[in-house]
Amino acid sequence: MPPSLRAALVSGTVLTSLSGALLVCTGTQGWAQSAVTLGEISVTSASPIQGGGGRGVSAANASDAAPAATPSPPVAASAAASPPIGVLPVATDTFSPVTVVAKEQIQRDQPRTLGDALFDRPGITASTYAPGAASRPIIRGLDQARVRIQENGVVNNGVSDLGEDHAVPVNPLISDRIEVIRGPATLRYGSGAIGGVVSSENNRVPTFIPVNGISGSVTSGFTSVDNGRLGAATVDAGGDGIAVHADGFKTATDSYAIPGGIQRNSYTESQGGAVGISAIGDRGFVGISFSHYDSLYGIPGGVAEQDRTRLTPNQDRVLSRGEYRPLDGPIEVIRYWAGYSVYRHNEIGIGEDGIEGVQAIFKNREAEGRVELQHVPVFTDLGRLTGALGFQSDRRVINTQLEAFLPKTESRANAVYLFEELEIRPGTRLQAAGRYEVDRLSSTAAQFPGDYVPVDGEEPFQYARTRRFAPKSASIGALQDLPYGFVASLNGSYVERGPTSYELFSQGPHDATATFEIGNPNLKKERARTVEASIRKADGPLRLDATGFYTRYTGFVYRNYTGLFCDDDFASCGAGTENRQIVYQQQNATFYGAEIIGQYDLLPVGNGFFGLEGQFDFVRAQLDDGSNVPRIPPYRLGGGMYVRADGWFARVNLLHAFDHTATAVFETPTKGWDDLRAEVSYTQPLDPKIYGVAEITVGLQGRNLLNDDIRNSASFKKDEILLPGRNVRLFLTARF
16 A cells, blocks of 8 residues: 555545545545544545445346445544645546645645635636635636635625625634535536536544544734734543544734735634534444624725725534445435534615714525435446445525625525546546526515616615526546656536526625616526546655636626726616616626646755745636626646655745736726745644654744835725735644
8 A cells, every 4th residue: 555545544634536526534534434444443435436446236137236345434544644735636536626734834825715725726717805814715817706715615605795894704724625616526516516616624623533532723823914823632532332523713913004005904813612422333424513603894995994894704603424334225425514504794884974884784594415325336348337426405594684785685505415426447437417497596686777777866676586497517528648757637517507686686886896886676697518628646756736628608697897986875876976887787708817836856956855836826707798797817837846755844936917908998007917935834744642642833924025015906905905015924833
């Protein structure tokens, strides 16, 4: 067995593929859960498409499968193994591209939002509306309704999809990893994942019992640009078939520095934590957790800064997960995910009357459940067939008060999906997937004039409206091993998406974003046809991941700035001065682009290497009328060098963003920028019997060391705010 695989098995962590998506699976997270036993250690490997060493039957006599041996309960070592620092996590055994940010990278970067954690990854940027607080990931130029954010397999948006000023109630500091899944694998999660899935994975519902009875980590840090302070801790423990988990975090920053001054009203603070318990038996596990998230942050720039606007999001969330592995029969694994959350935030600031107070309230209640049945591998004349059938249901109720742009809405969705993979021969696999969904959205619609200019000061007519959609999606793919360790993949997909409640029913001012948003209750389904090709190499001194894509949208829904300004009611539009009028419209569009990242270990140094790395990504997006899609990220090119040896890791890297001039109507060009970054850290293994910890890492990291003016062309606020200036971070992590 290769040392890297053995280390992964001992830690309870394995790299697998999920219908095109790389999963770093701890314990039982993943699709298929076929036991792999190593002495007293037992973990599960994942892939409904690959199978994974479970019970297999012939197509002619599927009912005659012999019972599998009973596996041991999942048990993990006290410290998680990860790829060496600086090693590019390339997944060659996947049909579609995937980005993985490992726990060690998270603990060194110490991002406060998912957008911060992913901002510089190829093909991904972030909204950066309130840096360090409200920064939602943008994938290939797509965001909000087209990017699903989930935690441990269950959606956890809060109301971040309703506006860029709304925080995602997920703190990455307690994540074991962050995954970004693109391509056909997103069919597993729904039409709201047409652009991709951002998944924060942690052990809040415990899936393993530590070998020594207890394991965990503590991390802390300080940042110079904003006097930032943070601390986070996770603990896992258990025995006799019971596993428990606890975690907590707290962060705080002052308003951050920019070249030549301070970005006012950009302060942040957040805190939260979770407890969870699971029963782990011979044939599976079942567990539940409760978590709380609480935050306060200001909105910098423009009217929001002048009015001292701040948001106070908080969320309570219950999550349950489980799986069962039958001894015999056609089903190899049954697993479920279920979650329920209650979210609320107030938008506080100075109102039109000059008095400071609550200007808007957003509430969100959301429940989601998913059940998957993975069948045993079937051996046909063409090859080995594996797959999974899934069912998903969710309900969401959004309620707003005061100066909120969306009336109360209720959304329901039910879906069935199927993944199948055929291994024709070693190194050649084919895949097919399909999903059928039924959506229902109910709210109050408004009938606006065609030019969105009020007539005689009248408000639009309002009426109750229910819309129903039945999105259908399908994908096919092929994966082929090539010489010298390269792997190529080719995918095609057809995905339909029903409009969301805010795209249909928005009809008023949004104080924090200074917009007056108008939906279209007559929007049709959005359709996307995508072709995607990739080539990857994970082993050896050269590691490479390169992907190109082309997507043709029919009925692409986008927010168009009309050029008008409104105050707090529609009658003021055209004469108002406070809020930009934003209208949801629909038109055909074309997106295409590429994402490339690579590393090369050039020279041996000690027990490691000195190497070079580089990356490039771009996305081009145009509507059929010849205009550009608004708020698209710039072309980016980066590269640098690294050394990893004898516990030391050092890196110097420059990321350059080109001028963004392919602007939409009423959108201004964005000047390019350079982000020079450097890092040095040292990791020392220790004897836990003497020091109480198994490993400690300490380091320094610098960002924007040139103190450049960095504006994000994908942000609504890019003309009003700069991203943080020169920043030095001190970080310390102890693992036990």
